[in-house]
Amino acid sequence: MVNDLLGQAIDAAPRGAAERWAQGLSRALLAEPTRVSTTPVIRNYALLPLVRRLAKGDTLDERYDSLVTFLGPEPITREVLSALPPERRERAICREIAQRPDMPPRILLDRIAPLLDLVPTPRVAGMIRPVIDALEKRPGSMDKRAAQRARQALASLGLAT
Structure with a gap:
């Protein structure tokens, strides 16, 4: 608000x-x-x-x-x-991900996935893949959907695992 x-x-x-x-x-x-x-x-x-x-x-x-x-x-x-510029964008995103180890994984992915087209780099993908993998193992459907959206975003950028 x-x-x-x-x-x-x-x-x-x-x-x-x-x-x-x-x-x-x-x-x-x-x-x-x-x-x-x-x-x-x-x-x-x-x-x-x-x-x-x-x-x-x-x-x-x-x-x-x-x-x-x-x-x-x-x-x-x-x-x-x-x-x-792209390299500074990547640094900013990676810094923010690293500074938020306690952020709930689903919220992290919900925030990052729509922005991946601005930072389509292997480094950013590498930082969020463990989060995606962890969410896919959780029982909640919202967690699985967030992981699926993030994985699809990576795949659309040619950064799939």
């Missing part, structure tokens, strides 16, 4: 105001990430106005890479990830 309202506020705000807000929040997050209490999703929203001001073909400044996350609404995440 809050995330939806934040996205609407960014869309409705005058361009300069949204960019100033994004720059201020991004600076705070980069300076002292542990002091600024926010959900990871807010990090992508903080980057969104900066991404939207980029000219076609430009990429987001590398100093913001540590704020990029795969959590949050897919359209926002996709827009932010698309502002990074």
Whole structure:
């Protein structure tokens, strides 16, 4: 709910105001990430106005890479990830997967599978294959469906096992 309202506020705000807000929040997050209490999703929203001001073909400044996350609404995440060149996108996704060992596997796959076309690399596939394998062994049908969606996404990208 809050995330939806934040996205609407960014869309409705005058361009300069949204960019100033994004720059201020991004600076705070980069300076002292542990002091600024926010959900990871807010990090992508903080980057969104900066991404939207980029000219076609430009990429987001590398100093913001540590704020990029795969959590949050897919359209926002996709827009932010698309502002990074492929190798930085892969690093951001791999870092996020590694930082979330306690994330429930089904949620991890539900977040990553729709974005695999942005990071179609063997490294990312290798990081999520054990999660897929573990979910396929669980009794719940939701777990099996999440594993199946992720496996299909990998196969469609030529990264099947």
